[in-house]
Every structure is written in C-alpha cells, then in structure tokens.
Amino acid sequence: MGGGWRAVPRPATLKEPKNTVLVLEKELYERLEAEAKRKGKSVSALVREIVKQYLTGDASAETEGSK
C-alpha cells in the first residue's frame, strides 16, 4: 500500500447525458464561444441553456453554474 494520491473521475455534470454533435458555421461558433467565455461557461453549457430557454419559454432558465 503506497498510500499515495489516487485519481478519482470528475463528477458527472448531467445525470443522463446524451452526446451529440452540432454543425455550426465557423463565424457563428466563434460568436457563441466568445459569449460562452464572457459568461464563464463552456459552449456546451451555453447551448444547453439556450435550448432549455427555448423549450421552457423561460428567459431566466440560466440554471447551470460556471465551468
């Protein structure tokens, strides 16, 4: 027993994740990335927030924290 540091996986952000890919125009992606950076979030988190806002019709659906 070394008693050393043992790597633990990062806790999951989402309970039931579904991986997918989106094809965005480069220019749109860059604008999205800049907005995500400004908000201190990942692009993925920002897209989730936008989709959630749309589906719930709630402009205050900014539930996820920073990266």
Added chain:
Amino acid sequence: MPVPRPRVLSDSKVVPIVFERELYNELVKVARSEGVSVSALVRMLVEEYLATKKKASNGSQNPGVDPVIKMDLEDLEEELDKLADAVHSIEVDLQRYGEKAPMLNLRIRGAENTLKKLRAKYRAVRGLPGSDRVAVKLLEVAGRVKQLKKAVK
C-alpha cells in the same frame, strides 16, 4: 462513382455537445415536428439568442445596469413591429397552406417566446410617457398570436 452530398454550410465547425437525455428527446421531437434537423434547429436558436444579446448590449449605456431597463420605448416598439410582421407572415402562410405551412409550429412557438420577452421588457418601462401606445400594440400582437395557436390546435 458516388458523389458526396453537397455541404449545407460552406465554412463549418463540428461542435460536440452533451445534452440531458430528456432535453435532447424534447429537442428531437420539436425538430421532427418542424421537419428540420436538430443541428438546424439549434443553429436557429443560437443565432436568435446571439442577435438578442447583441441588441440588448447595444441598448445599454452603463454595463452595471440591466440592459432590459435601459432599453427605451422606441427599441421596444421597433421589436414589437418586427414581431407583428412575423405574425402577419405566419397568418398569410396559414391562410395559404393551412396547417401544412412550413415550420408553422416552430414559428408560432418562436413568436410566443418573443412575445414573452417583450412583455418582460414592457414591465420595465411601464408608466413611462408613451408606454400606453406600446401596451396597445403588445395586446394586439398577443391576441393575434393566441388566435394562431387556436387555429393550429
């Protein structure tokens, strides 16, 4: 010799995204009902979101103040006029093509969401001189959106 499918976007970037399964299923359902791909639907939502953000930040003079509060009545009225135009185009399409009009549900849902945002913006300027005119327009557009929803149900 097989020919590759022509590209939809000229200069594109593939972005990996992780959705909650429930959210993803809902998104797929909406995209299917509108006859568009999930990518196309998300592109549209992202574009709309960024356009709204840009407009809000242009309207704010002081970054410490809520941009919604700073947005003046003229901007709000302009946005309402745009929404009224969009609603008019849905009404025309509905009359022309019936329920088979392209992306009907998506457009009505978009109009509803925009209306919701404009209502929130109106609350911030309510009581200011000239806000009565905006209130009348807001009510008129809201009535038309309600009629559209009824017609599609």
